[in-house]
Amino acid sequence: MAYDDIDIPMRSMEDLEKAVKDTIDEFENATHNSEALESAIGSPLDRSGLRSQAQRFEEAWDDKRDTLKEHLVDLLDRVSGTREKWAELDAELAKAVDTSDGNDG
Template sequence: MSDEVLIPLASMAELDRALKDIVIEFEDAGSRTDPLLEAIGRPFGRTGLRDAADAFEGAWDDKRETLRNHLVELQERVEGVRDAWQQLDLDLQSSLEQNGG
């Protein structure tokens, strides 16, 4: 059994940044609906594909917002844990230095 505690702060920082990027992607996703519908157009004069894409986007909007909120909560928790471990590490280092350790 080891008496060391290894906290992967670099991995936690990387996860924090990745979650922030994903949240931004979710926030920006809704703004791409109109360009998508325009790109689909009306092939052969029909709107079925465009209508289906529009319906999917509308249904996905609410789900995307819920998922985005959960991702924000997760990102904030990861950031909080990482910050707390960093502060603890600094406090322990300072305590050791003050006590001649």
């Protein structure tokens, strides 16, 4: 098998790694964002029902979001580790090809 037959999707792994990091950041900022939403809702027409519903939703979603964030952190570790190992393998194969090319002449 020729070395040029190996296609390592490094750019795709980097994109996935960034997307997972961005999602984790969003989850970490969600409480602040929801508090800002509740504040922005206020009490239109002296009624606080909509704000109360937003607050209830946030409280119910909070535990689930923490669980999902934990899973995302685990996924990020795996994606990062896989990307790093592929990069190491790519460097080793490139070195092996360079070394073998030098010995042929």
